[in-house]
Amino acid sequence: xxxxxxxxxxxxxxxxxxxxxxxxxxxxxxxxxxxxxxxxxxxxxxxxxxxxxxxxxxxxxxxxxxxxxxxxxxxxxxxxxxxxxxxxxxxxxxxxxxxxxxxxxxxxxxxxxxxxxxxxxxxxxxxxxxxxxxxxxxxxxxxxxxxxxxxxxxxxxxxxxxxxxxxxxxxxxxxxxxxxxxxxxxxxxxxxxxxxxxxxxxxxxxxxxxxxxxxxxxxxxxxxxxxxxxxxxxxxxxxxxxxxxxxxxxxxxxxxxxxxxxxxxxxxxxxxxxxxxxxxxxxxxxxxxxxxxxxxxxxxxxxxx
Amino acid sequence: xxxxxxxxxxxxxxxxxxxxxxxxxxxxxxxxxxxxxxxxxxxxxxxxxxxxxxxxxxxxxxxxxxxxxxxxxxxxxxxxxxxxxxxxxxxxxxxxxxxxxxxxxxxxxxxxxxxxxxxxxxxxxxxxxxxxxxxxxxxxxxxxxxxxxxxxxxxxxxxxxxxxxxxxxxxxxxxxxxxxxxxxxxxxxxxxxxxxxxxxxxxxxxxxxxxxxxxxxxxxxxxxxxxxxxxxxxxxxxxxxxxxxxxxxxxxxxxxxxxxxxxxxxxxxxxxxxxxxxxxxxxxxxxxxxxxxxxxxxxxxxxxxxxxxxxxxxxxxxxxxxxxxxxxxxxxxxxxxxxxxxxxxxxxxxxxxxxxxxxxxxxxxxxxxxxxxxxxxxxxxxxxxxxxxxxxxxxxxxxxxxxxxxxxxxxxxxxxxxxxxxxxxxxxxxxxxxxxxxxxxxxxxxxxxxxxxxxxxxxxxxxxxxxxxxxxxxxxxxxxxxxxxxxxx
Numbered sequence: 001x002x003x004x005x006x007x008x009x010x011x012x013x014x015x016x017x018x019x020x021x022x023x024x025x026x027x028x029x030x031x032x033x034x035x036x037x038x039x040x041x042x043x044x045x046x047x048x049x050x051x052x053x054x055x056x057x058x059x060x061x062x063x064x065x066x067x068x069x070x071x072x073x074x075x076x077x078x079x080x081x082x083x084x085x086x087x088x089x090x091x092x093x094x095x096x097x098x099x100x101x102x103x104x105x106x107x108x109x110x111x112x113x114x115x116x117x118x119x120x121x122x123x124x125x126x127x128x129x130x131x132x133x134x135x136x137x138x139x140x141x142x143x144x145x146x147x148x149x150x151x152x153x154x155x156x157x158x159x160x161x162x163x164x165x166x167x168x169x170x171x172x173x174x175x176x177x178x179x180x181x182x183x184x185x186x187x188x189x190x191x192x193x194x195x196x197x198x199x200x201x202x203x204x205x206x207x208x209x210x211x212x213x214x215x216x217x218x219x220x221x222x223x224x225x226x227x228x229x230x231x232x233x234x235x236x237x238x239x240x241x242x243x244x245x246x247x248x249x250x251x252x253x254x255x256x257x258x259x260x261x262x263x264x265x266x267x268x269x270x271x272x273x274x275x276x277x278x279x280x281x282x283x284x285x286x287x288x289x290x291x292x293x294x295x296x297x298x299x300x301x302x303x304x305x
Numbered sequence: 306x307x308x309x310x311x312x313x314x315x316x317x318x319x320x321x322x323x324x325x326x327x328x329x330x331x332x333x334x335x336x337x338x339x340x341x342x343x344x345x346x347x348x349x350x351x352x353x354x355x356x357x358x359x360x361x362x363x364x365x366x367x368x369x370x371x372x373x374x375x376x377x378x379x380x381x382x383x384x385x386x387x388x389x390x391x392x393x394x395x396x397x398x399x400x401x402x403x404x405x406x407x408x409x410x411x412x413x414x415x416x417x418x419x420x421x422x423x424x425x426x427x428x429x430x431x432x433x434x435x436x437x438x439x440x441x442x443x444x445x446x447x448x449x450x451x452x453x454x455x456x457x458x459x460x461x462x463x464x465x466x467x468x469x470x471x472x473x474x475x476x477x478x479x480x481x482x483x484x485x486x487x488x489x490x491x492x493x494x495x496x497x498x499x500x501x502x503x504x505x506x507x508x509x510x511x512x513x514x515x516x517x518x519x520x521x522x523x524x525x526x527x528x529x530x531x532x533x534x535x536x537x538x539x540x541x542x543x544x545x546x547x548x549x550x551x552x553x554x555x556x557x558x559x560x561x562x563x564x565x566x567x568x569x570x571x572x573x574x575x576x577x578x579x580x581x582x583x584x585x586x587x588x589x590x591x592x593x594x595x596x597x598x599x600x601x602x603x604x605x606x607x608x609x610x611x612x613x614x615x616x617x618x619x620x621x622x623x624x625x626x627x628x629x630x631x632x633x634x635x636x637x638x639x640x641x642x643x644x645x646x647x648x649x650x651x652x653x654x655x656x657x658x659x660x661x662x663x664x665x666x667x668x669x670x671x672x673x674x675x676x677x678x679x680x681x682x683x684x685x686x687x688x689x690x691x692x693x694x695x696x697x698x699x700x701x702x703x704x705x706x707x708x709x710x711x712x713x714x715x716x717x718x719x720x721x722x723x724x725x726x727x728x729x730x731x732x733x734x735x736x737x738x739x740x741x742x743x744x745x746x747x748x749x750x751x752x753x754x755x756x757x758x759x760x761x762x763x764x765x766x767x768x769x770x771x772x773x774x775x776x777x778x779x780x781x782x783x784x785x786x787x788x789x790x791x792x793x794x
Binding site for chain 1: 331332334335338339341342345346348349353355356383384489498545547548550551552553554574575576577578585587589726728730733736737740741743744747748751
């Protein structure tokens with residue numbers, strides 16, 4: 001296939017992945033909504049209080065289909081990202097469109113990998129919609145035709161630095177989603193019992209632990225990504241650290257997560273405060289990605305985003 | 306602490322001690338860490354002198370009053386400002402004050418034996434007991450030794466501990482952060498950084514006068530520059546024919562490492578600099594230098610040579626100034642150069658491709674006083690025409706010349722120029738080692754679990770228990786392995 005063919009092929013794969021994520025989203029939404037059962041009229045004659053119950057057995061199938069769609073979507077997205085790279089004969093990390101599709105890949109990949117160990121399917125609704133929004137934004141607003149890299153990006157460090165940054169970003173965002181879920185449920189519990197649909201979600205303690213573990217797992221990778229970036233900057237720009245806006249925000253993210261880890265491990269923060277700190281740290285990463293790429297100046301902005 | 310009378314009377318030494326303890330406390334370190342992140346923000350939003358001095362002067366022109374206030378708070382030099390420095394110096398003092406005592410403690414702890422088995426194991430986590438068969442202690446000893454636990458044995462019990470690597474990694478991580486800062490410091494004190502623009506065919510001799518800009522570290526002198534020379538033989542840039550985006554820059558040079566050494570042909574690319582000992586030479590930017598000759602009315606050459614022009618856009622529309630101070634009156638050519646000439650929709654001259662497909666030099670000729678003797682530094686790309694008057698306006702292709710009232714200008718040819726950045730940073734290897742150790746230490750401290758396990762055999766009963774520090778997971782599995790081993794399965 002010619003490079004043009006690969007580029008089209010990549011676009012079709014991405015569109016297909018979006019369709020699949022949409023199906024996964026509806027599957028997850030359906031199973032969450034339908035599992036809540038209102039008691040039939042006969043059994044509620046006793047009291048005036050209508051108690052809803054949660055019965056996920058009848059939506060098992062929807063859940064399984066949704067997860068299958070998620071996996072299929074991931075595979076199509078993977079094909080889309082790889083063929084995008086083939087179309088330009090390089091790694092597909094040359095502009096913001098490519099960062100976004102790879103970021104969505106890392107995010108869904110992190111979710112599916114975590115799914116093997118923890119039952120995170122309750123997160124499926126959020127994960128599928130986030131992946132869908134990211135891909136939608138990428139293909140409508142950020143799309144640029146496939147083209148070779150500018151000279152500054154021609155380096156092995158591109159593969160090392162950018163791939164680790166994207167994977168870190170995917171996991172940081174997953175930790176953020178879980179921290180947000182923690183705060184939401186914590187708020188719900190403080191007002192009384194959890195709502196019926198939320199009762200099958202993990203306990204607050206488990207959520208707290210999970211977001212911490214994701215951060216602790218990926219923090220060394222992020223550190224590595226920043227240091228790999230510094231080594232690359234030394235060989236491309238003549239200095240390993242120059243307070244370029246992107247570097248500054250990478251540093252801020254690093255410091256914020258370092259503070260989070262210290263707060264948890266050494267000072268013993270748990271729950272609300274830790275979740276807020278986790279969200280704060282994650283939002284510095286997002287800010288770096290969006291602000292510095294789109295409106296920022298400095299050496300990390302390349303033509304066509 | 307609202308009630309002041311409760312504060313004890315503090316002597317001077319006690320006061321110093323109090324502040325030291327406050328400063329080295331974890332809570333303070335955490336606040337300083339977050340403060341550092343917060344303090345780094347303005348530098349990414351406000352233009353910085355170190356990164357983009359042009360943007361700073363633009364800011365001064367557009368927002369005069371605000372800029373003056375920014376200046377007062379060093380907001381154009383955030384990362385070298387007193388308040389930013391204050392935060393990170395405090396943070397590192399706090400770090401050292403925290404890490405050093407812990408290192409000594411840990412050094413002692415690694416040589417010490419685990420504490421004795423607690424009296425009442427039933428109160429510990431993961432407690433299990435079953436009737437003894439008699440071999441349990443021996444089996445436990447073998448298993449724990451094989452798993453590289455550190456053990457303290459007594460007649461009827463064994464206390465075992467593992468995972469000291471956690472603290473070792475933790476300490477190495479924090480010490481390596483100090484090493485990174487030492488590397489930065491050495492770079493700042495002993496480093497040299499400068500840049501020079503060279504047109505194709507020109508030669509660079511590494512001494513201070515050859516540089517366009519140069520800055521020395523606090524303890525570096527001009528004599529420390531290594532005596533190499535670089536001759537720019539050829540520069541080749543390739544561009545994408547559809548998008549005009551650059552695809553490749555290759556610079557061919559001939560270098561001489563020191564006077565008398567054999568010349569060497571070398572290639573420089575954006576990601577592969579030249580290396581002379583601890584000094585490296587980077588290819589940073591490029592553009593075009595039209596070669597022009599200016600003659601006066603009687604034919605004497607008053608100016609000749611390549612003049613670097615400053616690129617303005619992706620298609621390398623460039624502006625420049627040809628200054629002829631040796632004529633009487635002085636002459637100036639306010640010029641722009643277009644590698645592939647075309648007319649824009651508003652009839653202005655534009656370039657449609659960055660390569661030399663249809664090069665054209667446009668200029669207006671001014672005569673009068675160039676203002677070079679006033680002592681005010683001038684841009685090499687611009688001419689201050691306030692004391693001059695325009696006498697002609699024209700354009701030339703390579704090989705063409707123009708006669709005007711004060712003489713002749715010939716546009717001989719055009720060659721590329723490159724901007725070489727020449728950097729010596731003797732501290733960077735320390736920072737690199739610091740970075741590598743930091744990651745290894747981080748991995749060790751985050752993924753090692755520190756835990757204790759105990760076994761006691763009394764009155765025909767086996768008791769085992771375990772304790773995971775920091776609530777680390779995974780001890781259940783290890784305990785069940787331990788127990789099944791003891792039960793002989």
